[in-house]
Amino acid sequence: DSSSGSSGFFSKRTFPGRVPAGIGRKSLRIVVTGGAGFVGSHLVDKLISRGDEVIVIDNFFTGRKENLVHLFGNPRFELIRHDVVEPILLEVDQIYHLACPASPVHYKYNPTNVMGTLNMLGLAKRVGVRFLLTSTSEVYGDPLEHPQKETYWGNVNPIGERSCYDEGKRTAETLTMDYHRGADVEVRIARIFNTYGPRMCLDDGRVVSNFVAQVIRKQPMTVYGDGKQTRSFQYVSDLVDGLVALMEGEHVGPFNLGNPGEFTMLELAEVVKETIDSSATIEFKPNTADDPHKRKPDISKAKELLNWEPRISLREGLPLMVNDFRNRILNGDEGKGL
Ligand code: NAD
Ligand code: UDP
Ligand code: UDP
Numbered sequence: 001d002s003s004s005g006s007s008g009f010f011s012k013r014t015f016p017g018r019v020p021a022g023i024g025r026k027s028l029r030i031v032v033t034g035g036a037g038f039v040g041s042h043l044v045d046k047l048i049s050r051g052d053e054v055i056v057i058d059n060f061f062t063g064r065k066e067n068l069v070h071l072f073g074n075p076r077f078e079l080i081r082h083d084v085v086e087p088i089l090l091e092v093d094q095i096y097h098l099a100c101p102a103s104p105v106h107y108k109y110n111p112t113n114v115m116g117t118l119n120m121l122g123l124a125k126r127v128g129v130r131f132l133l134t135s136t137s138e139v140y141g142d143p144l145e146h147p148q149k150e151t152y153w154g155n156v157n158p159i160g161e162r163s164c165y166d167e168g169k170r171t172a173e174t175l176t177m178d179y180h181r182g183a184d185v186e187v188r189i190a191r192i193f194n195t196y197g198p199r200m201c202l203d204d205g206r207v208v209s210n211f212v213a214q215v216i217r218k219q220p221m222t223v224y225g226d227g228k229q230t231r232s233f234q235y236v237s238d239l240v241d242g243l244v245a246l247m248e249g250e251h252v253g254p255f256n257l258g259n260p261g262e263f264t265m266l267e268l269a270e271v272v273k274e275t276i277d278s279s280a281t282i283e284f285k286p287n288t289a290d291d292p293h294k295r296k297p298d299i300s301k302a303k304e305l306l307n308w309e310p311r312i313s314l315r316e317g318l319p320l321m322v323n324d325f326r327n328r329i330l331n332g333d334e335g336k337g338l
Contacts, residue, residue: 027076029053029091033084033120034098036063038200039134039192042240043096044068048076055090059083061101067199084116088123094247095124095131100169113168114175121179124187132188132247133176137258137295138166139191147262147296150191150254160290173254180252188246193258193297197236197317198324207265208233211272212318212325215280221273225287227266230294234259235317238310245306258297259310268314275318 030047034040035056040063044054053076056068060081071077082088084099097120100112117133124131140148141156156166179185196208211221234257242257263271266282273280302308312320 025051027052028093029055030094030096031055031057031090031092031120031123032096032098033057033116034063034100034134035096036060036065036067036079037098038067038197039195039236039239040096040098041067041199042197042236043098043243044071044077046240046244048074052076054078055080055092057082057084057088058099062201062204064199083112084119085112087119090123091127092123093129095120095129096134096243096247097131098134100134101165111168113165113172117172117175121175121185121187124185125179125183130186130188130247131176131179132190132243133172134243135169135173135189135191135254136165137191137193137256137297138162138292139170139173140292140295141166142290142292143295146294147260147298148256149298150256150301157290161288162290187252188249189252189254190243190246190257191254191297192239193234193256193295194231195234195236195239195258196321198321199236200321200325202325202328207231207268208272208318208321209325211269212276212321213329215272215276216322216326216329218277220281220283221269222285223265223269223282224285225265225291227269227282227284228264229287229291230262230264230296231268232258232260232262232296233268233314233317234310235312235314235320238312242302242306242308242310245308246302249306251305255302255306256297256299257302257308258299259312259314260297260299261314262294262296263314271314271318275315276322 030052032040032044035044036058047054055078057080099116140154144155145152157163158167173189176187180187200209202213214221239257246255269282
């Protein structure tokens, strides 16, 4: 009973043929842009498993059909190949906007953060529904405040190599707040800190996926710079719980969603070594420009207002992604779209 592609004004409680999602709650029809990606596909699993209908919009830039193949044939699931830079008409109840070329090797290639976010806000405005933006800790740039609170405005180089992503997400936050204030769109903003888990892209250059894949392939782990820069790594199921709590809650945000456990890259390499192969080695490589020296979320706001905090430590979470990576590497699947 899909209404994809239809136009016209819509009242959000009047879909025909809607099935109950559980006792006392009607199922919702939820759009997840970027739902074929790493975080998006885990979010889709959670929404489907609680009884909602999900429409994924994805152009497979970095996402993969394999991440969703277990849902093909499920009548509550639809997948649309579409670039969010182009407008789209849908009738839905909620929008999770994740679509974005999200890693340093990909994100300079297109204007998704600005045009894609504008279109999804236009959609949210037209159908009168809640919109959640997945922003990033990168809005804090190379932070001069540590740990980072949501009130910190950031230290971003506007003309650097990373700025397409950082400034793109900052603009996306601006657009989101403008639609909230100017057009009364209900919005939610998550600032996501480094996240890892099964289904992460194998080839996008992030540190956790690089180290895990390198050790499985018996290659040295590539530590950039002196390896003393820090990051805080969050397991994907914690993030998905936080995104849903934010969408369902009463607060606009922005909210930091991340795990406050802080590690240097050398410490991360040690944990990967302990987890996968005690004979693993490291090799030092030159660092990239504008690499933030340290990053760690202050999550007191999410704890207090969303009653959310991460539950899975790095040592607990890393082993949970190793089998997935091993299988994909053995099968020669390097993470390319279909
Ligand atoms: P990902 O690359 O696995 O997923 C992004 C998805 O968006 C992919 O499926 C890709 O094909 C799709 N996409 C990209 N451009 C598109 C376009 N123009 N139209 C339609 N689809 C498009 O990345 P991810 O790690 O799952 O990230 C999801 C979101 O979370 C992104 O917005 C990212 O900025 C944000 N985020 C992630 C992290 C992290 O550590 N994973 C950290 C901060 C923020
Ligand atoms: N848009 C969309 N789907 C919709 C409604 C709007 O893709 O259901 C796009 C629309 O094409 C425009 C953007 O969202 O490019 C912003 O829409 P809005 O109505 O806010 O702006 P306007 O069209 O008035 O400039
Ligand atoms: N990094 C590294 N080796 C790699 C990939 C990344 O040492 O093979 C470092 C990188 O310089 C950065 C940190 O790991 O300091 C996190 O990089 P990532 O791209 O995963 O995330 P972001 O920089 O966006 O936080």
